[in-house]
Amino acid sequence: MIDVQLNKIQKKQFTVGIIGLGYVGLPLMWTFHNNDMRVLGFDIDEKKVENLKNGIPYIKHLGTEMMEALANSDIADATTDFSRLNEADAILLCVPTPLDQHREPDMSYVEQTTETVSKHLRKGQLVILESTTWPGTTEELMIPILEKNSGLKAGTDFYVAYSPEREDPGNADFNTAKIPKVVGGHGPEALKLALAMYDTAIVETVPVSDCKTAEAVKLTENIFRSVNIALVNELKVVYEAMGIDVHEVIDAAATKPFGFMKFTPGPGLGGHCIPIDPFYLTWKAREFEKHTRFIELAGEVNTNMPSYVVDRTMLALNAHKKAMNGSKILVIGLAYKPDVDDMRESPTFKIFDLLKSLGAEVAYYDPFIPEVLPTREHSDWTGTKSIEWNKETVYEFDAVLISTNHSTIDYAELAEWSECVVDTRNAMRGVVAKNDVHIFKA
Ligand SMILES: NC(=O)c1ccc[n+]([C@@H]2O[C@H](COP(=O)([O-])OP(=O)(O)OC[C@H]3O[C@@H](n4cnc5c(N)ncnc54)[C@H](O)[C@@H]3O)[C@@H](O)[C@H]2O)c1
Structure with missing residues (x-):
């Protein structure tokens, strides 16, 4: 079964379905599309789907060219009709993973989407979670839902992997295609298929042992940022009291060619990732x-x-x-x-x-x-x-x-x-x- 899918990837007859067309899903769709892969975007937000179909930008920094190209493309489409999930060879989940009011993981978006996928799952499909989440989500939370509702078995009937999104919106030097993609598979065949798919569009793939390792990679990256930002924020307060300019200190420290990485203080943390993940x-x-x-x-x-x-x-x-x-x-x-x-x-x-x-x-x-x-x-x-x-x-x-x-x-x-x-x-x-x-x- 896997050979058929690998062959489809090689011949660019493989369809990548992307669920969640936001800051992560939209550029991901564009990246596969740019490499002549058929892409089918899904979202529950009718307005986003309508805008995408009509080439109307809804995320400012992504510009107009991408939207016009996707709207006019023969190999790109977007829909709110999730019964069309069976058209996709791979289904990539890029839905939100916020915190709830008790600052605990709100997995409702991942759960709902997985339920939906499970109702349309067919043999040979590859399901990949890209949302940031706790180690164990793919195998402990998603696979049981997918198997229960479909009657299919992960690893033999369909494939499952986790690959964190490392998109940095607004970064002019790195877009989705240029950022190496960490991939963990539920079994060797899932990993092989996921790597083959990402390799068509992304500069480098980085395989790791399993899904939970890949999940931990993403959290580690964001914890590293959060802790280092806190450190420079603390230093800012201390140096300010001493009459020392923290920015001058950090810039000078950053001239050390090893053992120091520059982080800049600010008014606090923001965004969908660092304060939450x-x-x-x-x-x-x-x-x-x-x-x-x-x-x-x-x-x-x-x-x-x-x-x-x-x-x-x-x-x-x-x-x-x-x-x-x-x-x-x-x-x-x-x-x-x-x-x-x-x-x-x-x-x-x-x-x-x-x-x-x-x-x-x-x-x-x-x-x-x-x-x-x-x-x-x-x-x-x-x-x-x-x-x-x-x-x-x-x-x-x-x-x-x-x-x-x-x-x-x-x-x-x-x-x-x-x-x-x-x-x-x-x-x-x-x-x-x-x-x-x-x-x-x-
Ligand atoms: N924004 C970033 O910079 C960034 C970077 C790396 C990783 N991530 C992670 O990627 C994931 C997605 O983040 P984002 O910033 O793209 O979020 P977003 O809010 O911009 O986009 C999510 C999309 O999912 C859609 N959606 C919600 N529930 C759905 C459902 N049940 N079915 C279909 N679509 C549904 C929403 O309508 C929205 O369009 C999160 O886990 C986030 O932590 C984000």
Whole structure:
């Protein structure tokens, strides 16, 4: 059976089905498509499917060219009709894996999608989970659902693998095709088939022993980032108290050609990955009566950063003989990182809340996010619109707080337009400000 599938891959007669057409699934679809592989995208969100079919962009940094090409392609299609899953030779799951209100893994999206797949599963299909998750998910959670509902057996009737998505939205140097793909199979045949499929489109594949190892790889990468970001955030606070510029320290340390890796401090953690994924391991570790103290500590340090930033803003206002209560504060950047339109888990929301609770009047500017769309946790801010970027408007504010350093913003212009800038990203580096302009690092 596997030879038939391998042959189809070689002849590019293999259809890759992708479930979840968001930040991960859409570029993945594009990557296979670019390598002449037939692609069929699935989503429960009718609007996304409609936009994809009509070439209308819905993720800003991915641009228009991709959407137009996919819409006009003979080998790409998108649908909300999951009965078409049987057209796919491989089914890749790219659905969300958030935390629930108790900060425990919310597996409902993976479970629901697996249930759906199991109802349409046919012999010879390859099912791959790409969502970030706790080690054991593919084999302990997914395979039992797939087998129970289909009556088929994993490893003999159909194939299962796990391959983490390592996409870094907005990174101009690395897109999905250029990032090596770690793959763990449920058995050697599943691994062989998954590697053969990814090898058609991705620069390098990295096979590992099994699914749970591949699941652990992804968590390890994100825990590494979370812990190191917490470390530089802690150093920032300590060095600030000592009158030392943490950014200068880190840049100088980064000249060491070995044994140091540069991480930059900021206003806290954001995005769908780093603030969330480490706690998937914390949760699973409890089953083994193990503790993840580094993860908890990093979470604590990073979670406290918005408070620190707001305290610094208060000091900045104080230097201008102003109180926070009643002041007008402009926050630059709602996206959790530069040059993307993704505001999920953005620490800016926490900063908004804190500023408001202290009596400040808050507004924001983000060239990537014209309006706050509904989110699960910050409904107070839904519908708030970005201000217009011009001197008259910016001048109205008592302080400007840079939360995200989008590269399209002219920071020299900002120094002309505001007398009090609180900079959490070192965005004002190199800007020569007039005497009466205060730039506070935060
Ligand atoms: N965004 C990133 O930078 C990134 C990077 C690496 C890994 N990941 C991981 O990839 C996974 C997906 O993340 P994302 O950022 O693409 O999420 P996303 O929210 O952008 O996209 C998920 C898509 O899945 C769809 N969906 C939800 N439930 C569904 C269902 N039952 N059936 C079909 N479609 C459904 C949603 O409508 C949405 O379009 C997560 O596990 C995430 O942790 C994300």
